[in-house]
Amino acid sequence: MKTIQELEEIRRRTLQTLNIRKDRSGTRIVVGMATCGIAAGARPVLHAIMDEVKDNNLSDVVVAQTGCIGICRLEPIVEVYKPGEEKVTYVRMTPEKARRVVREHVMLDKVVSEYTIGSEEKK
Amino acid sequence: MKELSLHILDIVQNSIDAGSNIISITINEDTIRDTLVIKVKDNGKGMDAQTARKARDPFFTSRTTRKVGLGIPLLAAAAERCGGSLKINSLPGKGTEISASFIHSHIDRAPIGNMWDTVSGLIACNEDVDFIYTHVFNGNTFKLDTRDIKKILKEVPITSPEVIGWIRDRIKDGINSMYGGGEYENNTRAGRDKASHPSDFKH
Numbered sequence: 235m236k237t238i239q240e241l242e243e244i245r246r247r248t249l250q251t252l253n254i255r256k257d258r259s260g261t262r263i264v265v266g267m268a269t270c271g272i273a274a275g276a277r278p279v280l281h282a283i284m285d286e287v288k289d290n291n292l293s294d295v296v297v298a299q300t301g302c303i304g305i306c307r308l309e310p311i312v313e314v315y316k317p318g319e320e321k322v323t324y325v326r327m328t329p330e331k332a333r334r335v336v337r338e339h340v341m342l343d344k345v346v347s348e349y350t351i352g353s354e355e356k357k
Numbered sequence: 358m359k360e361l362s363l364h365i366l367d368i369v370q371n372s373i374d375a376g377s378n379i380i381s382i383t384i385n386e387d388t389i390r391d392t393l394v395i396k397v398k399d400n401g402k403g404m405d406a407q408t409a410r411k412a413r414d415p416f417f418t419s420r421t422t423r424k425v426g427l428g429i430p431l432l433a434a435a436a437e438r439c440g441g442s443l444k445i446n447s448l449p450g451k452g453t454e455i456s457a458s459f460i461h462s463h464i465d466r467a468p469i470g471n472m473w474d475t476v477s478g479l480i481a482c483n484e485d486v487d488f489i490y491t492h493v494f495n496g497n498t499f500k501l502d503t504r505d506i507k508k509i510l511k512e513v514p515i516t517s518p519e520v521i522g523w524i525r526d527r528i529k530d531g532i533n534s535m536y537g538g539g540e541y542e543n544n545t546r547a548g549r550d551k552a553s554h555p556s557d558f559k560h
Contacts, residue, residue, distance in 0.1 A: 235530040241506065241523055269370075277471075277475065301370065
């Protein structure tokens with residue numbers, strides 16, 4: 235069982251990076267978590283994103299959830315908001331696609347065009 | 358939905374949308390009385406009697422992006438198909454309690470599934486909401502209260518990735534030891550370990 239001591243260790247470690255984080259305006263990654271999103275597989279997508287953020291120490295990235303965006307047939311949907319840039323909407327996400335979005339779009343600033351809603355609607 | 362934990366994730370979104378800041382999720386499994394009860398209780402804005410009745414109707418929703426609301430109707434259907442029912446207790450200004458009951462051993466009952474991903478995901482995305490998760494299996498209790506965790510963390514956000522990882526593992530370990538260390542759900546579904554759970558002989 236994970237112990238309270240381990241939690242206190244995490245607190246100490248996290249505290250050291252906390253001040254750095256406050257000065258940066260970070261990226262927001264938002265996952266659609268209404269009935270439609272959940273039924274289509276949003277939960278594993280959310281956890282894949284959180285794992286990727288944790289494993290790469292992306293301390294300036296916020297992961298959040300939202301309700302139904304109104305295009306249920308394209309769920310799971312993930313939106314990426316980068317400061318000063320236009321929102322990018324990714325559709326029909328899977329954990330693998332979501333990891334790639336974090337690694338390429340969030341970390342390297344390269345939008346994964348083939349997963350975006352614009353590319354999906356051309357099909 | 359394939360797992361009851363996904364229904365729970367979905368139902369809790371209603372509590373969040375209702376402006377709750379304390380949400381308790383309680384699962385009570387009793388294999389002797391052969392019951393499973395899931396309760397989600399919040400302190401959100403609540404519903405009047407008429408709205409609470411309408412919440413069971415798939416063609417009613419409080420949102421505007423679409424015309425259907427399936428969360429509660431889907432959970433109600435899941436409970437009713439397993440010899441149980443769904444109850445809504447709500448008071449405007451006070452909050453709402455949704456309670457879904459099932460016959461534990463019913464052949465159509467979906468597994469509870471991955472509660473650690475459901476609860477840790479909710480905590481990660483809702484920093485300002487406190488969650489109290491209580492899971493009881495034949496009298497053994499596992500409990501996690503984010504208010505206790507926040508007291509330890511102080512200025513460190515509960516949504517920090519490493520903290521969320523700790524919470525997820527804590528729940529996973531806690532549920533396993535509550536079931537007596539074994540993967541109870543998988544074992545009973547695979548037909549193993551039947552002797553210790555007489556309710557499984559019903560079918």
